[in-house]
Amino acid sequence: MANRFRDTKLSGDPDRDFAEMLIASYEETLFLAKTQLDYGGDRQLRETAQKIQDEQQARIDALKQWQVRSREAGYRPQPNQTPPGEGPLDRQAQAAPAQGQPASPAAGEKAVAPAPPSNAPLVAATVRKVDDATGKVTLDHETIPNIGMDAMTMAYKVQDPAMLKGLKPGEKVRFSADRVNGSIAVTRIQKAR
Template structure:
């Protein structure tokens, strides 16, 4: 019996001595962070303004939903200790951001002159899902590949104010708490970004104020310039 008690006590000491994962913040700050995440998730989707255009409203609501999940995943990466949950949060951060970028790129195109997308005028009950499927058409020649949307050159992309939260030189990423980025239609938020040139991360430290430029390159967002604020 005495051996069992001693073994149990020793196991408790060993479990309690396991260090939190690298990058995790003190657990005592987690409740406040999770409360902020819950408040954000409760209001962001609800407060999204609708236009009456089903395509644009769908995109706006989906972006709000994805960003809510992204915000929760970031909270887990900041404070969570369980490696499996952190891996899930990291996957969410990487996949959801790609979806958000694609939706925001569509939003930019939909506002350009000459865009022909219109609200669906079909009365209820007469949509394509309510009718019998038409005969399958014969295969046609594949359409020409769509040209990627033009973006500002590095020299012309605007510099945006931000604060460095984390530097990951091994992954070539920097986490920034930043203002809105107008040239890529990105709202103000805290997010991890890939850098176009790993040399941009040299000398950067968490807590530093910076000014940076970000652009869409090959379908994803990358930081192309970053400099310490004066």
């Protein structure tokens, strides 16, 4: 299950990403229920598994129908749905130029993705693997509160490959991670003191 969530590529559309992740979650629970029904012997657990199977399958079907409907040319969001580009995160991004950041690159300059907020917390971790070729570092880390990720061991792309210089497996570090262009990336890393 963790691999499925880790490998899911987010589209950047909150509705589509929510539906995709929810389907993945329901399908994992459905798999457990089917396993209990196929092999379990306890009557109470089998009744619970049957109830889960009925409910989760109906939810999966409804979400998949929404996915198909949302891709149709005539799809219209619900009347109370915020139009794309006008949600709270979009408003924050639009307000950023007013706080001293340039609104757009000057002629001939290349647009650069804005850096994540500097208030992303530093989290303790141990380096497990450094892969310069892919620009990834595997970290055994504590909870990352700003993105709601539990403590685990996971490979992360680094925002700047130069961050990997000098890192070695077994080293204690502190790092920040945030959502960058629809996926989670390490935005800052330093050796622990």
